[in-house]
Amino acid sequence: MDALKAKLQPLIKNGFWVSAAVIFIGAIAVWVMSWMRLSSEHADRVAKLDSEVSSVSNVRNQLSVHPNDDSHEQMQTLIDARTAEVLQAWQSVYERQQNILTWPQNLEDDFLMEFENKIPVERYIEYPIPVEQQVTTDLRQRYRNYIKEILPSVAALAGAKWTADFDSVSSGDGYGEGGGGGSYGSSVIDSITGTVEEPIVEWPSSSQEQTLSDLFPWRGTRPTTLQVHYSQENLWILKQLCQLVGDMNGDAKQAFQAKIRSIAKIAIGESVDFEAGDISDPGDDSTAMGMGGDYGYDDMEESYGGGGDYGDSYGSSYGSSSSTTEVGPDPAENRYVDLQNQPLPASRLRSALVSEDPADAGLAVAKRVPVQMSVVMDQRYIPNLLAMCGSIPLMVEVKQVRVLPEDAGAAAASAGGGYGSDSGEEMDEGYGESSDEGYGYGEDGGYGSSGPSLANIPEVEVDETPFDVTVEIYGIIHIYNPPNKDALGLNKVTDEEVVIDGSDQETETPATPPADTPEQPATPDQPAAQTPAGTDPNEDAADGDTPDSGTPDGDTPAAPAADDNTASPAAPPTAILSN
Numbered sequence: 001m002d003a004l005k006a007k008l009q010p011l012i013k014n015g016f017w018v019s020a021a022v023i024f025i026g027a028i029a030v031w032v033m034s035w036m037r038l039s040s041e042h043a044d045r046v047a048k049l050d051s052e053v054s055s056v057s058n059v060r061n062q063l064s065v066h067p068n069d070d071s072h073e074q075m076q077t078l079i080d081a082r083t084a085e086v087l088q089a090w091q092s093v094y095e096r097q098q099n100i101l102t103w104p105q106n107l108e109d110d111f112l113m114e115f116e117n118k119i120p121v122e123r124y125i126e127y128p129i130p131v132e133q134q135v136t137t138d139l140r141q142r143y144r145n146y147i148k149e150i151l152p153s154v155a156a157l158a159g160a161k162w163t164a165d166f167d168s169v170s171s172g173d174g175y176g177e178g179g180g181g182g183s184y185g186s187s188v189i190d191s192i193t194g195t196v197e198e199p200i201v202e203w204p205s206s207s208q209e210q211t212l213s214d215l216f217p218w219r220g221t222r223p224t225t226l227q228v229h230y231s232q233e234n235l236w237i238l239k240q241l242c243q244l245v246g247d248m249n250g251d252a253k254q255a256f257q258a259k260i261r262s263i264a265k266i267a268i269g270e271s272v273d274f275e276a277g278d279i280s281d282p283g284d285d286s287t288a289m290g291m292g293g294d295y296g297y298d299d300m301e302e303s304y305g306g307g308g309d310y311g312d313s314y315g316s317s318y319g320s321s322s323s324t325t326e327v328g329p330d331p332a333e334n335r336y337v338d339l340q341n342q343p344l345p346a347s348r349l350r351s352a353l354v355s356e357d358p359a360d361a362g363l364a365v366a367k368r369v370p371v372q373m374s375v376v377m378d379q380r381y382i383p384n385l386l387a388m389c390g391s392i393p394l395m396v397e398v399k400q401v402r403v404l405p406e407d408a409g410a411a412a413a414s415a416g417g418g419y420g421s422d423s424g425e426e427m428d429e430g431y432g433e434s435s436d437e438g439y440g441y442g443e444d445g446g447y448g449s450s451g452p453s454l455a456n457i458p459e460v461e462v463d464e465t466p467f468d469v470t471v472e473i474y475g476i477i478h479i480y481n482p483p484n485k486d487a488l489g490l491n492k493v494t495d496e497e498v499v500i501d502g503s504d505q506e507t508e509t510p511a512t513p514p515a516d517t518p519e520q521p522a523t524p525d526q527p528a529a530q531t532p533a534g535t536d537p538n539e540d541a542a543d544g545d546t547p548d549s550g551t552p553d554g555d556t557p558a559a560p561a562a563d564d565n566t567a568s569p570a571a572p573p574t575a576i577l578s579n
Contacts (some may be wrong), residue, residue, distance in 0.1 A: 010338030047433035081492060090483040097480060100236055100393050107146060111139050113337060120367060120481050121229040122350045127330045135225045143228050147216060147235070154206075154235070158242035159249055160263060164208035193284065200252050201245060202262040211238070214271050230331045233369070234268050237477055240394040241266055248377075248385055250302065256464070259384070262376035264470060269335045270343065272370035274399060274474055299482055336367050337476065341399065344368075353481070357574055366478040371396060379469045400474040404464070417524040 103116050115134050118124040125133050148166040155162035212219060215234040218227050221409055249258045332350075334343035339362050354362035377385065382403070389396035481487070 027328055053081070079490075083485070083488075086488070087485060090480065092476070094480040094483055096393050100240065101476055101479070103232065104146060104150075107142060111129050111142060113226060114139060114234075115232070117477070118229065120347075120353055121226070122332065122353050125229070127226065127332070127346065127350070129225055133225065135228070136149065139220060140225070143231075144219075144222060145543050145558055147159060147219075150235070154239055154242055155203060157239060158203070158245035158263065159252070159258070160203035160242075160245075161199040162203075162208065163205045164212055166216075166219060189204060198255055199259060200249055200255050200258050202255070204262075204264075207263060207265055211266050214267055214269070221440040224328065224331075226331050230335065235478065237268050237369060237371060237394060238266065241371070241478075244385075244388055244392055245375065248381070248388060260375045260377040261465065261468065264374040264376060265372065265472075266374075267372040269369060270333075272372045272474065274341050274370065335369070337370050338363065338368070341370070341476070343480065355488075356489050356492070358493050361488045364481065364484070366480040369477045369479060370474070371477055372472065372474050373472060374472045376468055376470050378465070378467045379471075382471060385473075389473065394477050394479075396473070396475040396477055398473060398475045402472040402474075404470040404472065406468045406470055467483055 101119065103112055105112070151164075151166060152162040158542075215238060216231055218224070218231075223231060245260050245263065248260050252258045255261060330346040332346035334345065336344045336349060338344050338348075344363075349363065349367070352360035356364075382401075386398055386401070389398050
């Protein structure tokens with residue numbers, strides 16, 4: 001026994017290290033056994049799943065359609081219900097615009113018979129225009145004179161005064177009447193009350209000239225048949241934007257009460273560039289909704305004769321014979337944009353409206369007109385403006401918003417001429433030749449010019465509109481076509497996905513594998529990451545202490561933050577139809 005103790009003495013002395021070694025070896029043995037068991041189970045599960053996938057694939061390859069008729073019937077019921085919802089929504093937005101997309105009734109019946117109820121016009125009039133579809137010159141001249149006479153009333157919707165000369169084709173120098181570059185129009189002082197009678201919203205002549213050149217490029221001549229149609233579409237949009245400005249200002253009676261004080265630019269169609277300049281904070285894409293309102297123009301149109309003024313005045317002067325062949329570029333060329341906001345060739349638009357192809361459904365539902373409006377306004381009411389853009393009958397789908405210093409709008413409006421005004425001279429005549437003489441008391445107690453001079457007193461400039469900034473809005477206005485189920489191309493949808501993106505099919509490179517291929521596409525080793533543009537919008541443009549705005553804090557929806565873990569580039573907005 002003593003001998004055994006002597007032999008065990010070294011083990012007892014180093015018992016800690018011996019125990020640690022035994023535990024380590026035992027842990028490794030347990031880990032190896034567990035790993036081997038889990039590996040065996042994993043291999044069995046993988047083999048079982050592969051077998052089941054193979055079985056399903058074999059069944060799928062053998063059967064072209066599912067054998068369950070009840071499943072087909074229920075699926076078709078769901079498809080029919082969704083189709084009805086789409087058509088109902090289409091009908092709703094189409095009817096909402098009908099009170100706006102109306103031709104002036106005072107242009108007489110013969111004019112209305114030629115131009116009314118032709119939306120979209122591309123389905124009714126070909127290009128080049130055949131001789132049998134050309135409208136007589138007297139009707140087109142009648143419309144030219146109508147546009148000339150209606151513009152002051154359109155500006156009045158915004159509370160502005162129309163000062164540009166429609167008959168004068170400007171060379172782009174921006175000069176208004178009387179030599180004043182970009183004149184706003186004169187202000188009038190009431191001799192009794194002393195109040196200044198001036199437009200609530202300033203709209204420089206230079207900006208109006210630019211709008212004329214953009215919306216009515218044919219002025220100075222007679223419009224063609226297609227130009228009449230597209231000019232009327234421009235007029236509808238211009239009325240809506242001016243009405244938007246007027247409704248923003250509400251019950252303002254004087255310019256200082258207005259939320260929008262000046263219109264720097266209004267552009268429609270081809271001249272709108274979504275990629276012009278860099279978008280600074282706040283610059284996130286947004287679409288605001290809310291705030292309804294009534295946008296009727298019947299009273300304004302009735303003020304221009306209510307009947308046969310244009311026919312009696314101009315019909316007999318120009319005769320009723322057809323003109324020669326109307327030539328020139330297609331007015332629809334690059335006027336509209338596709339779903340990627342890229343200019344849309346006229347030929348692509350015309351083919352999409354009649355193709356009934358599922359890939360063209362986005363273009364067949366509505367024509368997308370790009371618009372730009374630049375205004376000088378109180379920055380505390382920018383959320384109100386964006387909300388109203390999304391609630392008017394010709395809703396503006398806001399794509400970009402740029403907030404610039406106040407003088408940016410002035411520079412844009414006065415390009416080539418600057419602002420002009422006659423009010424200074426009128427004030428000088430009313431209050432004396434000079435203020436440097438000072439004021440004093442004469443011997444008879446009256447005011448004279450012998451008093452102490454005020455010329456050396458420093459003048460303190462006070463900014464009367466400290467919250468004013470220039471706001472540029474870039475957006476899309478949808479001109480909805482009459483609802484037509486066949487235009488959606490549902491009968492041509494196959495088992496494969498049909499992506500409706502409005503782009504040119506010839507430039508697309510399909511990368512979708514066949515539907516019956518069981519193999520999955522390989523995953524790239526290093527997927528590209530994409531940082532969405534405008535991920536750090538500045539939402540402090542609207543103060544929380546806005547007086548009388550009626551907008552509670554936080555009403556403006558915040559833009560989504562950038563996702564640094566994005567695994568693949570974001571796809572453009574698409575609609576997918578499949579059965």
